[in-house]
Amino acid sequence: MSEAAIPQPHPSPGQKLHPFEVILRLCAKTAPQPWYPRVYAQSIGISPDALYEYLEDLWLDGLVRKAGGSPETGPGVTLTPAGRDVLDDPAAMRRLREGRAVIAGDRGGIVREVVRRSEKPVVSRILLGVNLAWFLYSLYLAWVESGAMGFLSSGFLGDVDHLDDILARSGALSGQFWAQGQWWRLATSCFVHIGLLHLGFNMNFLFQAGKVVEQMWGRLRFLVIYAFAGLGGGCLAVAMQPQALLAGASGALCGVIAAEAVWVLCNGRYLPRSLAARWRGNLTTNAILIVGISLIPGVSGWCHLGGALTGAAVALVMQVQRFGPSPWRWAVLLALVPLPWLGYGLIEHERATNPHWAPIHRLPNDDPR
Template sequence: MSFRESYLLWKLAYELISSGRYQLIYESHNGKELWLEKVEGHEEADLIHLNQYDLDWSNWLRQHTDLSIDQALDIKQSLYKKNLSVLNVYITPYPPVDDGFAPLSEWYHPTDSPGLSWYTLILDQADQDKTLNIISQMSGCKWKQPFLITPDEHDVLQLREYTKQWATHQRQTIEKTFQNGKPIFTYLFVAIQLAVFAWMELEGSSEDPRTLLEFGAKFNPLILAGEWYRLITPIFIHIGVLHLLMNTMALYYLGTLVERIFGSVRFFFIYMIAGIMGSIASFAFSPNLSAGASGAIFGCFGALLYFGMLQPKLFLRTLGYNIFIVIALNLALGFAIPGIDNAGHIGGLVGGFTATGIVHFPKKFRFFTQIIFLFLTFGIGAGLLYSGAQNGVKAEEGTYLAQMAQGYVEEENFEKAYKLLNSYDFDNGEPSADIYFMMSYIEIQWQQYELAATHLKKVIEIDPKYHQAYYNLALLYYHDGKIEEAYEFATQARDIKPNDEQYRSLVDELTQFVGGEL
């Protein structure tokens, strides 16, 4: 009984797998077919299909080849490859007895299988050495040991066992890639953002801008006023239940994956740098009040992209192109739906990618590359900070700040309202009529009439149509006994808004005094 064909099947598999150039991805139930995928190399065949059959008729060979092509197309789809080359090897004692099938001497491209390149070899007794040389060239694998001429059953079993051990080792190596850490910090971050949200709801409402500000949401005027911690605290703050739930689920699924790949310490660094970079990008490009873990979560996407860049085959086999689709979809929604801080998302994505480049993979070092990523991260962050600082504070941000202060005023918490208004960058920001008006209102409550009048005049300088400022100035001068000045400002308020009953009533009242003096 000859064991030649079984021996060649497992000998070839062992040589290809133990070389590190290929890995076993499928074994048929009958043990006569093996599919091997290329791990490294560029010019070699992407797949090698080893078949151990006694070929009798060429018609059976053609039918089996067609089935193998269908299998290859399924594998091509699962590997997300546009083009796939397959070396198809039949190990047989003798070629088919008829002349209906001739081995190919060049790559064949099936017309109904776009992107597929096919090469069939018949490894029979007559041309064994020649065919083995071709396989060596097309696989990029040099045989470690010579092939036995008369192998026995022990040789076959031994090679089969060795091959299985190597295949198991390869699988375990892949599995270890996703076992570098337990999701300790992922669960910690989830717990923190849930606890902060509950605390915010107890103190007020997570959707109240004042509560958000008190807990450290990102707001450019306050950052420019020196509250730089607002580049960190927004990572743990969420606006409403839906925002919290979406980010918590995303963090749970993405965070656990990234933490298992890169380890807990590296994940902590990646997540925080990505979150901070998202806040900085938002500071540079968005004037809105914002908060949320979205930037840090997009940083997890950035970490996975880094993983895919360095280990593309493993990335596509385990995660696939779905990651790209999810990233693109989320960014598209950010541009399409008003109120979403896409600058923070993109900043987090970039920050996560560069932060991962700094820490690299566990137990692996690329000192020069890691230093480049370190400078790149600091460079991008510094550039965005400078850009945000140069933008200064916009007038609309002053209006928003005044609206938030209005809430404190309604609660008669004048101290907190005034402190909030004074955080506005008056020297470098755009002049804000609303800020000065709200300050004057509080100053009037404190009976600081002279200061209030000064600020009301600033309001009029900025916005000559600000009728409330004219009216309040008229009241201040009326209170101070300066009737003519009061009459002048009251008249201007009435002219700007003639249908206002208060304005007309004040003008009528002052007219009597002015008329009497005349």
Template sequence: MTNPGWGGGPGDGTPLQPRCVRHPDRPTGLSCTRCGRPACPDCLRPASVGQHCVDCIAADNRNTAAVRTVAGAPVRAGLPTPIVTYVLMGINVLVFLVTAVQAKSLLDNGRGLINPFTGAAVFDSQLFGRWVLSPIDVANGDWMRLLGSGFLHFGLLHLAVNMFALYILGRDTELVLGRSRYVAVYLISLLGGSAAVMALSGDGFTAGASGAIFGIMGAQAVILLKLRRSPAPIVAVIAINVVISLTLPGISFWGHFGGLAAGAAATAALLYAPQWFGAGQDRVKAVRIGWIGLGVVAVGTLGVVGLRVAQLRSEYGL
């Protein structure tokens, strides 16, 4: 009969000596202060009292709930990188460069002319012409414009202002909501801006990420309310931007308003719907209810678009 946890013995004149439970070939005089098993220095970690073996630490980590934000996203150690925000900025910049190359202009990449015979717009940039938000074209089945227009910008200054705002506002919002929820809120906000333009604006052309950025502002206001902190700073920023939208020509107020409303509604669905529908401490149920809430907001936004499309098709016989 053998005992691999001990070495030596009376037969060879040496005293019994414990050996590491994970490395039977290593004699040791140390042990885990939690489970008491012998362990070598490589298998022990300092603890508040004594030292614990790696098996006990792993078991403790499995039984300890991860620290999460108010939206249920895991809190990452150190300085986490807002990857999604940077990716969204990169996509916007890339799309702008493509349109600038096609139009051969950094400042007038969205230049277009109306064909007097067909009434259609002809843009110097083919991509700009295919993605810019035009209610009539959406009603004619060009649905890509609802999202694609949110990645287009009229000139370098328009791009720079929106990307700076996205950089300032998006990073913290992403870390609180988590990457997947943040993407969902961003896209729903963008869609909300397009829906408002479709329903309440004229037949002009609209483009820019500002609808989605207003949605991020709305999301931050809801997050602060959920944390029981004053939303006054972000509300002031929203108010200033609303005034700018109303007073300066060439800015789509309805695109901003729609994005703001959709972003706030989507974030409220994430943060408050689980509480309203009795999820309690059940995190899985809370996540499921939150995503269902996001789906409801998205479907409602698409419903607004659908009603406007039906109206336009009836008016123009499309």
């Protein structure tokens, strides 16, 4: 619904009121009697549903409350003392118009900023650019060495004999590389992609989900979640699949989706019910899609699982850091310190006990498999 869909009660010349302010002023105009949204909507020829989204937001902010009505009028709405204060406070009204929390630090208001405001997804775009640049580097290596078609088609067309070598030179991860001490490939492998289809799917996912989750958590928290999830996915994948050559942003992206789920589960009660239900439905669909993709031969389900578990764990830490009691908000970040060591310990444990690592130990040191 556009803001102009609600006629404005006597604005100043050239002034355009936000629907929130329009509703508050209409409630103030009828006080002490309730204002009836259904009657008002019928009088100006719009659907009452056009008002209910705004009314639910104002109710969640504690600025209006429900009042009695009749079958003809429907339920009424009256201002709360907080609503009257906002009408009298230009600074508070400005925050309301801008989609910010009316009361500074109010958790519900901060949560609702995610749907009321639209921030530029800077981190998501930077990550998208880095992934694309990395792919172009891999494409250059493929073109110089054996032609680009085999690489672009993920090995389905053209010369595929050098594909593993190109991926290895681009920064892909395997158990042999780990055994050689090349731990940094846990990070670089998150930016390596095997062909256009692999890149296109992951980058579309990053573009669509990244801008939403970055808005939810904020830029720095989103970057921390993405980075830890990528490392967590790589740790579990190389521990359980040491003979595979691992590449792609899938682990980090599964962590992003897990972080979105944590945010909705922890903060959904502060959102309009229809929106929270829609988000839960989308998350369920994404989870089913990811599980299905993880079962495809050649796809590392372990990477997806590791990324999702790590992303969820880091998101819980970020939730406490953002909304927890003041003494714990920064201390809780210490919980992130052991995570890299847990990943290292997992890989070394599997390396010592998992029979899949035995062939790795017999390979010469310069064999990348």
